[in-house]
Amino acid sequence: MQKTRRTFLKYAGVSVLGLAAMPAVKAAASYVPHQVHEKPDPRELHAKRWAMVIDTRRLNSDEDMKPLIDACHKEHNVPKIDGPQEVKWLWTDTMHAVFPEQSGEFQHAELEHKNFLLLCNHCYNPPCVRVCPTKATFKLQNGITMMDMHRCIGCRFCMAACPYGARSFNFKNPRPFLDEAAQNPEYPTRMRGVVEKCTFCSERLEKGQKPACVEASKGALLFGDLADPNSEVRKALKENYSIVRKPGLGTQPSVYYII
Amino acid sequence: MLETALKGNSRYWGWISLLLIVMGIGGATWVYQLNQGLTITGLSRDVSWGFYVAQLTYMVGVAAAAVMLVLPYYFHHYKAFKNMIILAEFQAIGAIIICMGSIVVDLGQPQRMLNVILHPTPNSVLFWDMVVLNGYLLLNLIIGWVTLMYQRSNMMPPKWVKPLVYLSIVWAVSIHTVTAFLYQGLPGRHFWLTAVMAPRFLASAFCAGPAILLLVAMIVEKVSSFRAGEEAKKAMAKIIVYAMCINIFLFLCEVFTAFYSGIPGHKHPIEFLFGAAHANYVAVLMWTATALAAFSLVCLIPPKLRENQKLLPWALVALVIATYIDKGIGLLIGGFTPNPFEGFSFYAPTLPEIAITAAVYAAGIFVITILYKVALSIKEETAA
Numbered sequence: 001m002q003k004t005r006r007t008f009l010k011y012a013g014v015s016v017l018g019l020a021a022m023p024a025v026k027a028a029a030s031y032v033p034h035q036v037h038e039k040p041d042p043r044e045l046h047a048k049r050w051a052m053v054i055d056t057r058r059l060n061s062d063e064d065m066k067p068l069i070d071a072c073h074k075e076h077n078v079p080k081i082d083g084p085q086e087v088k089w090l091w092t093d094t095m096h097a098v099f100p101e102q103s104g105e106f107q108h109a110e111l112e113h114k115n116f117l118l119l120c121n122h123c124y125n126p127p128c129v130r131v132c133p134t135k136a137t138f139k140l141q142n143g144i145t146m147m148d149m150h151r152c153i154g155c156r157f158c159m160a161a162c163p164y165g166a167r168s169f170n171f172k173n174p175r176p177f178l179d180e181a182a183q184n185p186e187y188p189t190r191m192r193g194v195v196e197k198c199t200f201c202s203e204r205l206e207k208g209q210k211p212a213c214v215e216a217s218k219g220a221l222l223f224g225d226l227a228d229p230n231s232e233v234r235k236a237l238k239e240n241y242s243i244v245r246k247p248g249l250g251t252q253p254s255v256y257y258i259i
Numbered sequence: 260m261l262e263t264a265l266k267g268n269s270r271y272w273g274w275i276s277l278l279l280i281v282m283g284i285g286g287a288t289w290v291y292q293l294n295q296g297l298t299i300t301g302l303s304r305d306v307s308w309g310f311y312v313a314q315l316t317y318m319v320g321v322a323a324a325a326v327m328l329v330l331p332y333y334f335h336h337y338k339a340f341k342n343m344i345i346l347a348e349f350q351a352i353g354a355i356i357i358c359m360g361s362i363v364v365d366l367g368q369p370q371r372m373l374n375v376i377l378h379p380t381p382n383s384v385l386f387w388d389m390v391v392l393n394g395y396l397l398l399n400l401i402i403g404w405v406t407l408m409y410q411r412s413n414m415m416p417p418k419w420v421k422p423l424v425y426l427s428i429v430w431a432v433s434i435h436t437v438t439a440f441l442y443q444g445l446p447g448r449h450f451w452l453t454a455v456m457a458p459r460f461l462a463s464a465f466c467a468g469p470a471i472l473l474l475v476a477m478i479v480e481k482v483s484s485f486r487a488g489e490e491a492k493k494a495m496a497k498i499i500v501y502a503m504c505i506n507i508f509l510f511l512c513e514v515f516t517a518f519y520s521g522i523p524g525h526k527h528p529i530e531f532l533f534g535a536a537h538a539n540y541v542a543v544l545m546w547t548a549t550a551l552a553a554f555s556l557v558c559l560i561p562p563k564l565r566e567n568q569k570l571l572p573w574a575l576v577a578l579v580i581a582t583y584i585d586k587g588i589g590l591l592i593g594g595f596t597p598n599p600f601e602g603f604s605f606y607a608p609t610l611p612e613i614a615i616t617a618a619v620y621a622a623g624i625f626v627i628t629i630l631y632k633v634a635l636s637i638k639e640e641t642a643a
Contacts, residue, residue, distance in 0.1 A: 084303030084304055084305065085298055085302075085303050086304060087304075093600055096601065097600035097602065098600070101524075127445060127446050127447075130382055130383070131383050131444075131445070132380065132383055133374075133380050133383040133385035133386045134377075134378045134380060135378050135380050136374070151371070151374055151378065152367075152368065152371075153366050153367070153368050153369070153371045153372055153375065154366050154367020154368040154371075155362075155366055155367075156365075156367070157383070157441075159304075159307040160308060160442075160445055160448065160595075161445045161446075162447075162599070163445075163446050163447025163599055164447075164599055165305065165598060165599035165600055168304055169297070169307060169367065170296065171302070172295060172296040172298035192296035192298075192367065193296055193297070193368040194368060195367075249446040249447055251446065
């Protein structure tokens with residue numbers, strides 16, 4: 001009696017195990033690495049080191065800069081949260097805040113009270129990438145400092161490391177703070193507890209489009225390859241006096257400001 | 260051996276229940292934080308680390324108290340520390356639990372925490388901090404537990420424990436150094452970008468850690484038959500005062516560098532901390548810390564006063580509060596103020612933040628209590 005029950009249980013156990021394993025085996029058999037069925041878009045823009053040149057002479061008032069910020073924040077579903085826990089990818093601040101080490105005691109009156117655009121500098125030597133414990137922020141081969149919001153554990157080490165304050169943390173669920181009618185279904189929304197920032201519109205470059213802010217800037221922002229001496233950005237830098245934010249820190253920003 | 264922790268008087272159970280209640284309240288608050296996000300804290304875009312990370316910074320030091328006793332005991336055969344060793348090792352375990360708990364509650368996505376191991380990133384100091392903290396926890400657990408197990412059978416600890424003890428001494432230095440490197444390698448954070456950050460961590464750890472241990476030993480003496488020994492206490496007080504002097508010396512080096520060079524980036528955080536610019540409650544705390552540090556030194560430097568057992572606990576409490584304000588709160592808030600835009604952002608921990616922190620501490624103290632209970636029960640058992 002006992003023996004038969006034992007064998008029965010044994011066979012029952014094996015068959016249950018087999019049934020449970022079936023879907024897993026099926027799933028494994030149907031797995032195709034996604035590189036295979038995902039071909040790059042032929043329109044994709046390529047560069048060795050993407051860079052932006054901001055012609056601050058052409059961006060003087062809030063009316064000049066607001067459309068750029070709106071374009072960016074709309075494109076990437078950036079929530080509108082007021083107060084110190086805000087999320088922003090592209091914003092403005094005064095001369096002293098943007099270039100604290102480059103402003104003398106007395107300044108050109110116009111510059112002194114002027115606002116400048118701020119965004120991630122996509123540093124060539126980024127401290128945020130150096131400190132991230134999970135590789136959730138990393139460099140792409142085209143020079144863009146990328147963010148994987150699904151891997152980010154929300155430790156905010158990158159925020160402490162970034163000398164430019166370019167990073168925002170989702171202190172709360174950002175979705176209720178999105179204008180539902182104006183949402184961009186092409187770009188994912190985020191959840192609470194992860195860090196985000198400007199990605200130089202990596203997703204648009206893949207489709208052959210320039211970044212949203214560049215498109216909205218009517219030529220005040222230039223975008224191109226810093227590694228190509230004949231690119232639009234290199235030409236602009238050759239012909240005009242430009243500065244970068246906090247050059248003394250050795251981060252080598254890829255965002256230049258023509259003054 | 261754990262069964263010895265299940266027998267205790269009403270005072271013991273009262274203490275255990277109190278800790279469990281604090282853990283319960285804080286645990287429920289943490290669930291609330293998991294649901295709402297870190298928005299329930301006082302943290303912001305500009306001050307992105309605060310009270311939680313401050314506890315990591317401070318308790319890493321307390322964990323190191325062990326090494327200041329283990330080193331003289333094993334390297335110099337200083338037998339006076341015989342009774343204290345096990346308390347030191349078990350305190351280290353509790354302190355590290357508090358450190359790790361503080362990191363976990365600080366994460367925005369704690370359920371993804373294992374990404375640190377799944378995607379190991381040797382260029383990140385946080386990865387190394389995870390390695391050294393877990394390593395130190397494991398070392399102290401093994402050393403303490405095995406020593407106790409053999410003690411119970413009236414036997415000397417096995418030979419293989421000794422290399423682990425030596426390793427733990429070196430390892431203790433690494434937990435401070437690596438935690439200090441979390442801060443001192445960041446460009447653009449003037450207050451942290453200093454080569455004496457790691458030495459300061461060591462100095463403040465080597466005074467605050469033993470000070471807390473000595474206070475705890477005094478309490479344990481009150482509630483049990485444990486005796487630390489007069490010589491051990493005197494020796495510890497000496498260690499504490501030397502380390503505190505070095506700690507203050509290093510801080511004054513920072514002040515000199517900032518104000519003699521006159522570099523604004525170096526000056527601003529210190530001016531803010533001491534209320535010369537945008538003064539807020541932090542300045543009150545920093546001046547309180549200054550006064551308490553001075554008081555503790557006055558009580559600890561002259562041998563006559565240092566050996567006064569009535570005065571000693573007060574001097575130690577003052578020292579612990581002073582170093583806590585300096586290394587916990589001041590270091591964190593000063594590092595983020597001024598922010599990268601040379602602006603001043605206000606930060607103060609919120610009530611939920613404090614409740615969660617209290618729970619993390621209660622968890623660490625709970626583990627220490629259990630371990631101490633086991634150690635003391637076995638000591639009484641073998642003495643009888």
